[in-house]
Amino acid sequence: MRRMIPYGVGIGWRPEIAGFVAALPGLRFAEVVAESVxxxxxxxxxxxxxxxxxxAVVPHGVKLSLGGAEPVDPARVTHLAAVARRLEAPLVSEHIAYVRAGGVEAGHLLPIPRSREAxxxxxxxxxxxxxxxxxxxAxxxxxxxxxxxxxxxxxxAFLTEILDxxxxxxxxxVANVYANARNRGTDPAALFDRLPLERVAYCHVAGGSAHDGVYHDTHTDAVPQEVLNLVAELCARHxxxxxxxxxxxxxxxxxxxTAELDAIAAASGYPAITRAGA
Structure with a gap:
């Protein structure tokens, strides 16, 4: 039986920062876009x-279109499963979203209605x-x-029913939770009280930026303090x-x-990732 993701701090592996990732002494796990392997x-x-x-390396799919009305493409499922075996991954992950319909590729993760049919x-x-x-x-x-x-x-309610x-x-x-709550004008931490946190396999933490009154989850900006505060809120609950x-x-x-990774570790109470053997 393969082990699950070790508790601690990880990073998304990308070719552009492969050397940086390889040099991190306290790295616990990494994630790779499944379609890139x-x-x-x-x-x-x-x-x-x-x-x-x-x-531990986790394949993270972006093309399955799990939220589409059409059945998932068997070839894409086979690829994801094969990559997981190659990496001896403890699990795989994908999005509650759709990326294609009627043979048309959106090229982006699109939200699905929070309906019972969806x-x-x-x-x-x-x-x-x-x-x-x-x-x-996951x-x-x-x-x-x-x-x-x-x-x-x-x-x-939508997420809990899908997971159950x-x-x-x-x-x-956590960055998505922050972005959605900010754009909807709701309390992001309130969502944690109603989700089955015992089912959390791992969390993403990312940065974003606001334009014309809308907060965008860009993944190209530094993690804001508000998201780090939300990490601390999550860790206080579970x-x-x-x-x-x-x-x-x-x-x-x-x-x-490195400072971003250590800030995430500090918000959660984990050792700094820069510490060898952390």
């Missing part, structure tokens, strides 16, 4: 090095995916810039989960990235 052939050297160090579609697609996986799957709610007018459930019926784990993106810095461009100097 070949199911056969050589792994990128940076991922091979992490595996040799015993760092719950049925997600649960069916998760079950189809789980049939081929050897490991658990589902990530996305940051949405709008809500559908035919929503029947609030966020907490699909028997999936939760990938809780045993601190594994926490991962998600960065997807505009990479700062190594010292700034």
């Amino acid at each position: 070949h199911a056969h052939g050589d792994l990128p050297a940076g991922l091979t090095g992490l595996r040799e160090r015993g760092v 719950v049925d579609a997600v649960v069916a697609n998760v079950r189809r995916t789980r049939e081929e996986l050897d490991v658990p799957i 589902l990530e709610p996305i940051a949405a810039l709008f809500d559908w007018p035919d929503d029947e459930l609030d966020e907490a 019926r699909s028997e999936a784990l939760l990938l809780l993106d 045993r601190p989960p594994a926490l991962m810095l998600e960065r997807d461009g505009s990479y700062p100097p190594a010292a700034e990235l």
Whole structure:
């Protein structure tokens, strides 16, 4: 039986920062975009090095379209399962979202209505995916810039029903929680009180920026203090989960990235990632 993600701080592995990631002495786990890894052939050297160090590596899918009305593409499911086996991953993760419909690719994660019909579609697609996986799957709610007018459930009820019926784990993106609450004018910490936090497999932590009164989850900005405060709120409610810095461009100097990782560790009570053997 494979181990789950170790408690502690991790980072999203990207080729542009592979050298930086390889040099982190206290790294507990990393995440890689599943579609960027070949199911056969050589792994990128940076991922091979992490595996040799015993760092857990989680494939994170972005193309399954679990929230689509159409069944998931079997070839994409097969690829995700194969990458998980290659990496000896403890689990995989994907989004509660859709990215295609009627053969048209959106090229972006799109929100689905919080309706019972949408719950049925997600649960069916998760079950189809789980049939081929050897490991658990964690589902990530996305940051949405709008809500559908035919929503029947609030966020907490919608997510809880999906998790209960699909028997999936939760990938809780704290930055997404902050973005959605800020844009909707709600209390982000209140969501934690209604989610099944015992099902959290790990968490994303990322930065964003506001434009024209709307907060965007960019992954190219530094993690704001408000998100770090929300990490602390989450950890005060439940045993601190594994926490991962998600960065997807505009990479700062190594010292700034290290400071972000250590700030996440401090907010959760974990040792600094820069400490060898942490």
